[in-house]
Amino acid sequence: MDFLHVLFVLLESTIRVSVPLVFAALAGLFTERAGVFDIGLEGKMLGAAFAAGAAAAVTQSVWVGLVAAVLVSVALSLVHGYASITQRGNQIVSGVAINFIVAGSTVILGEAWFRQGGRTPALAEGARFQTINFPGADAVREIPVLGPVYADLLSGHFLLTYLAFAMVPFSWWILYRTRFGLRLRAVGENPGAVDTAGISVIWLRYRAVICCGILCGFAGAYLSLAMTAGFVKGMTAGKGYIALAALIFAKWRPLNIMFACLLFGFLDALAIRLQGTPLPLIGQVPVQLMQALPYILTVVLLAGFIGKAIPPKAGGVPYVKER
């Protein structure tokens, strides 16, 4: 029973830490499937988290915070879009630039506005997301196995958590069952085919980038309005990069993305759990090793040990008509 208890605690925190990864990786899915590589997920998420924290602190409204997060993230996406789609700049450079600008400016603005060392003020209950408890969750908790599954794993999460996991099948549906999705996937493989079919490559890619901005906005808002009560500088702590790793690990497929994010989230939860506790036989595992595991797994994947990750063919290449 003790083992089960530990497992449930681990799984619950796995879900909690996976949410921003799922949002951000799906965000990356939309742009990268459209042929725009986006290393700026981290920056967009951080900018959104700051905007959410600041707006919610000022207005005391969680919804204003959410909207602010999405707006800032979409604005940053459009910057990336302008640089890499319209101006045909290098997509990696543009993404890295966004990461740096956001990392610095959130601290500067936070200090200028709130004078709390780059934090935003702690949010009161009404200004952040509350967990949603399913009816009868407490009543069934004592039922072995199924009780905790319902009460702790299914019930008791934030609205954004449910949204994140709902976005997985929804993204799949958009990509594989709608006209927009068909064109989006096509433009990431061969923009020439899209252009000659009479569809604007540029507008299509901009729409993909906007989708990415919206999802990154959710990821950021989750960090500062749900997971914690307010913005802390650098609070994304590399989640954008882990999301990118998850995207590659999942071979750019929506359902795989969910599992990859849950796996990486589980490793994260496990790392926290194992901190300072020696394991039988192995002894104490350094936290750093656990934190590096997502990246190590991705490298192993890229080296071809667990299948092949083939990126969208036109990824990273700005579209120029012949000549």
Added chain:
Amino acid sequence: MDNIAIELRGIDKSFGLVHANRNINLKVGKGTIHGIIGENGAGKSTLMSILYGFYQADRGEILVDGKAVSIRDPNAAISVGIGMVHQHFMLVENFTVLENVMLGAEDSQILNKGIAKARQELKRLEKEYALEVNPDAVIEELPVGLQQRVEILKALYRRADILILDEPTGVLTPPEADHLFRILDQLKAQGKTIILITHKLREIMAVTDEVSVMRRGEMVATRTTRETSVEELAELMVGRRVLLRVEKGESKPGDVKLAVKGLTVRDSRGVTMVDDVSLEVRAGEIVGIAGVAGNGQSELLEAIAGIRKAAFGAVLLNGEPVDVRGHADPAELRERGLAHVPEDRHHVGLVLKFEECENAILGYHHDPRFAKGMFLDVDAIRKDAEEKIAKYDIRPPNARLRTANFSGGNQQKVVLAREMEQDPDVLIIGQPTRGVDVGAIEFIHKRIIEMRDQGKAVLLVSVELDEIRSLSDRILVMFSGRVVGERSPEATEGELGLLMAGVEGRKEAAE
């Protein structure tokens, strides 16, 4: 011609300083196949891109069915019934045939309804035009000929009445090309108008009704195909008389310079590409290897040139063994008298971003003529390049120009000049005239014959059967990695074609 499908009036287009199209007038009759022929860079593709809405003409009018239309983008072209089959297919390789055909013409936001409709429509088109293809096949798993068929289906699906085909046979094997021509005839019979862009004279003669010739951005002539000849068209294209048939004397074979014995080459997946090939090339003879692209000729050349490892077998250069199974060093082979003109000049033969003079010595840069100790002798290099430019008539005559800015034919001359001027004993050449204009082809062929007459051993690989037949003293045919037969250059095209298709060869091998 009272029924005109398309008329162009005074089309003019410049890209910066390049005047790509000058005052072009063209009439294409309804239900005909109209060829447009011209050398690379004559402006054919620009003209067709204007017709398809990729570029806007600076001046001029386009009339479709007698009505002036403005074609601002491909959408506008599609809506007036113009469809295009691009030289490099505009297909999404990991999509199915159905998805590719639908793309851009999906009907509704949700795909399901459209898919059912597209499937039905595709079936109808397949029946009507005899264009069978499995709608659920993934493009990258289809052979090139079928991929092209999907491109045609795409245009028909969009109800195109006028089909533009841009160099459609460049990627096809001879039987696939023949099949395409049958399809075009079929389409014509159904009332479609077809514009065929090519630089291959034979194709024009084989399928077109009318032919227009472009030269340096101008439309220089329009002829009825039945009333013209290959010679006349070649002259119109180049602007001077061209010898299409190479003149050469008897070969006087000497000692064996290059001997290949039981060479077997496998690719990275372990598939046997060259299977137990033996051949000899003597001084003063040209041995041609014919075959449909992808039957091991490329790998054979690469193995002999030392840029691909062989699994078994031996190669003797001037009677001395070459370590083809280990580290045959291309630089060492050069010193031992082997010159190599690779098939793929863009990836293997040249560094396109380098200046012409740098490419003209690439691989020979250690030669004391071009280097002083560890430094390059820039003056000597430029002087050498200028001599080669003069001798090979490389245009523009500018040794400092980036190689990427030369036309395909002139780039090929840069490679040929570099390799031929080293006075090698053995010259191996892959696709000497791929993407090269008629005028330059004549020159290159002459130079190859000259090399032979100087007593060099020449091994030639080409997918152009005409080229093999007119240059070679002996022809070897490769099929599926094996040499399936040897013929004299007098062998008929049909005889060689059967060998290339692997039909005759199997019988021969069995006997």
